[in-house]
Amino acid sequence: MTYSAFRILKEALTGHKGWGPQWRDPVPQPDYDYVIVGGGGHGLATAYYLASKFDQGRIAVLEKRWIGGGNVGRNTTIIRSNYLLDGNEPFYEFSLKLWEGLERDLNYNAMVSQRGVLNLVHTDAQRDSARRRGNAMILNGSDAELLDADGVRAMYPFLNFEDARFPIKGGLLQRRGGTARHDAVAWGYARGADRRGVDIIQNCEVTGFRIKDGKVLGVETSRGYIAADKVGVAVAGSSSRVMETAGMRLPIESHVLQAFVSEGLKPTISGVITYGAGHFYCSQSDKGGLVFGGDIDMYNSYAQRGNLPAVEDVMESGISLIPALGRVRLLRSWGGIMDMSMDGSPFIDRTHIEGLYFNGGWCYGGFKATPASGYCFAHLLATDRRHETATAYRLDRFRRGCMIDEKGQGAQPNLH
Amino acid sequence: MIINHPILGPRDAQEFTYLGDANLIDRPDWRAENAIKAFHDYLHLRDNPAGEHRELWFHEQGDRSWLVVTRDTLTHEITSVELARDVARERGRGK
Numbered sequence: 275m276t277y278s279a280f281r282i283l284k285e286a287l288t289g290h291k292g293w294g295p296q297w298r299d300p301v302p303q304p305d306y307d308y309v310i311v312g313g314g315g316h317g318l319a320t321a322y323y324l325a326s327k328f329d330q331g332r333i334a335v336l337e338k339r340w341i342g343g344g345n346v347g348r349n350t351t352i353i354r355s356n357y358l359l360d361g362n363e364p365f366y367e368f369s370l371k372l373w374e375g376l377e378r379d380l381n382y383n384a385m386v387s388q389r390g391v392l393n394l395v396h397t398d399a400q401r402d403s404a405r406r407r408g409n410a411m412i413l414n415g416s417d418a419e420l421l422d423a424d425g426v427r428a429m430y431p432f433l434n435f436e437d438a439r440f441p442i443k444g445g446l447l448q449r450r451g452g453t454a455r456h457d458a459v460a461w462g463y464a465r466g467a468d469r470r471g472v473d474i475i476q477n478c479e480v481t482g483f484r485i486k487d488g489k490v491l492g493v494e495t496s497r498g499y500i501a502a503d504k505v506g507v508a509v510a511g512s513s514s515r516v517m518e519t520a521g522m523r524l525p526i527e528s529h530v531l532q533a534f535v536s537e538g539l540k541p542t543i544s545g546v547i548t549y550g551a552g553h554f555y556c557s558q559s560d561k562g563g564l565v566f567g568g569d570i571d572m573y574n575s576y577a578q579r580g581n582l583p584a585v586e587d588v589m590e591s592g593i594s595l596i597p598a599l600g601r602v603r604l605l606r607s608w609g610g611i612m613d614m615s616m617d618g619s620p621f622i623d624r625t626h627i628e629g630l631y632f633n634g635g636w637c638y639g640g641f642k643a644t645p646a647s648g649y650c651f652a653h654l655l656a657t658d659r660r661h662e663t664a665t666a667y668r669l670d671r672f673r674r675g676c677m678i679d680e681k682g683q684g685a686q687p688n689l690h
Numbered sequence: 691m692i693i694n695h696p697i698l699g700p701r702d703a704q705e706f707t708y709l710g711d712a713n714l715i716d717r718p719d720w721r722a723e724n725a726i727k728a729f730h731d732y733l734h735l736r737d738n739p740a741g742e743h744r745e746l747w748f749h750e751q752g753d754r755s756w757l758v759v760t761r762d763t764l765t766h767e768i769t770s771v772e773l774a775r776d777v778a779r780e781r782g783r784g785k
Contacts, residue, residue: 512740514736514737514738514739515738515740518737523731523735523736523737524735524736524738525734525735525736526736526738527710527711527736527738528738528740528763572707572708573703573708573745573761574710574711574738574743574745574763575763575766576740576763576764577763577764577765577766581691581703581766583702583703583704616733616734672730672733672734673730685733685734686709686710687710688708688710
C-alpha cells in the first residue's frame with residue numbers, strides 16, 4: 275500500500291478501515307541468501323538497501339525483541355555531517371544526502387527537519403577549531419557557516435552569552451543538519467524492506483553462528499537454525515556479546531548513555547544547539563518537549579538505565595547554557611547501550627570468517643549515520659567491496675595505525 | 691553507585707574516575723617476540739562482558755588509590771573492591 279494524500283482522503287471518507295499492518299510477521303524460512311542480525315535502524319536500513327539497490331536475493335532481518343526497540347528508539351534524533359577527518363566526513367555527508375531524499379525514497383513520513391545544528395564556541399581556540407572543521411566540511415561538499423556572537427544572538431537570544439567563565443563567542447552552524455522522527459525511521463525502513471520481500475522476524479534471538487572451515491553457514495537462533503550465505507551483524511551495544519560467539523574480541527566497550535525529554539513547551543528552540551563548554555545538546559520536538567542529553571555514564575554497562583551523577587551533570591550543563599531551563603520540568607529519562615569504539619569511529623567490515631560481516635562501534639553517534647550505514651553495509655554484503663565513503667571503517671585499523679580519532683583521545687572509549 | 695573502599699569505607703562513585711577492564715594491569719612484556727601483537731590486543735581489544743566485570747577505578751577526589759572493583763554490568767551491583775596494588779602484586783607485578 276502506497277501512502278499518499280489521496281489515500282488519506284479516501285480512508286478518512288471510509289472510516290479508516292483500509293489501513294493494514296505496515297509489515298508482515300513471517301515464519302522464518304530454513305535458509306536465506308542474507309541474514310541481517312539486529313532489527314534496529316542500521317539493520318533495517320541494510321536490509322532495505324540490499325533489497326532496493328543491490329542484490330535481489332532472499333533476505334531476513336532477525337531481531338531478538340521488537341524492531342526499533344534499541345538505540346534507534348532511544349536517541350536524541352539529531353542528524354548532521356559536521357566531522358573533521360577524511361575517514362568520516364564523506365561518509366556522514368553521504369548519510370545526510372540520503373536523509374534529504376529518505377521520505378520520498380521510502381514513501382514514509384520520517385519527519386526529517388533540516389532546522390540547523392549549531393555548535394557553540396566559547397574561546398578563541400575553539401573558534402579556530404570550528405573554522406577548521408567548517409572548512410573540512412565544505413571541502414567535502416557539505417555546508418558550514420561560522421557565526422559570531424551577534425549571529426548566535428539573533429537565532430537564540432535566551433542563551434547565557436555573558437557567562438564570566440564561558441562567554442559565547444560564536445558558533446559553527448550547519449543549516450542542512452536537523453532532526454528526524456527516530457521511530458518513523460525504523461518503521462519506514464522496515465516497511466520499505468518488507469515491501470521488497472525482506473522477512474522481518476521479531477522475537478528471534480541469535481545465540482550463535484554455525485561456522486565450518488572458516489566459513490559461516492548460518493545462525494543458531496531461539497527459533498531454530500537458519501542457514502545463510504552471508505550474515506551481517508548490526509547489533510550496536512550487543513556487538514561484543516554476539517561476535518564473541520564467533521570467537522572474536524572487538525575493540526569496543528559497551529557504555530550507557532542517558533537522554534531526557536521535558537514537559538511540552540511552546541516553540542522555543544528552533545534548531546539543535548550544542549554547548550561547547552560542557553557536554554550538552556538540545557532540540558525541541560514537534561510535540562514541544564525539549565529533547566536533550568550529555569555525556570555517557572563513563573563505566574561499562576549493559577543496563578539500559580544510568581545513574582544520577584550523569585543526570586546532574588547534564589542538568590548543570592543545560593542550565594549554565596540556557597538559564598531558563600531551571601523552570602522546566604523533566605518528563606522522562608532513559609538509557610541506551612552504546613558500542614563505544616577505541617577511536618570513537620565505527621566499523622563496517624568483513625571479519626576473518628568468510629561470509630560474516632560486522633557493522634558497529636557507532637559510539638553515541640549512530641542515529642545520524644543510519645542511512646549511510648545501511649547503504650554501505652549493504653554494498654559490502656552484496657559486492658564484497660567497501661563503499662567509497664566507508665573505506666576507513668576497518669576492524670584492523672588499530673593494527674595498521676590508521677585510527678580515525680576525531681577528538682584525539684586515544685584508546686579510551688569513554689572519552690570519545 | 692557506592693564503592694566500598696578497602697581503606698576509606700563506602701564512597702560515592704562520583705569521587706572516582708573510571709579507566710576500564712582490570713586486565714589493563716597485565717601490561718605485556720615489551721621484550722617478548724610477539725610484543726607488537728600483544729600491545730595491540732592489550733590496548734585495543736576488550737572482553738566487554740555482560741555480567742561480572744573487574745575494572746579499574748581511580749579515587750581521584752580521595753586518597754588517589756587505584757581500586758579493582760568487581761561489578762555486574764547488567765545490574766551495576768558491586769560485589770567486591772580490592773586495592774589494585776594488592777591485585778597487581780598477586781599477579782606478580784612490581785617485583
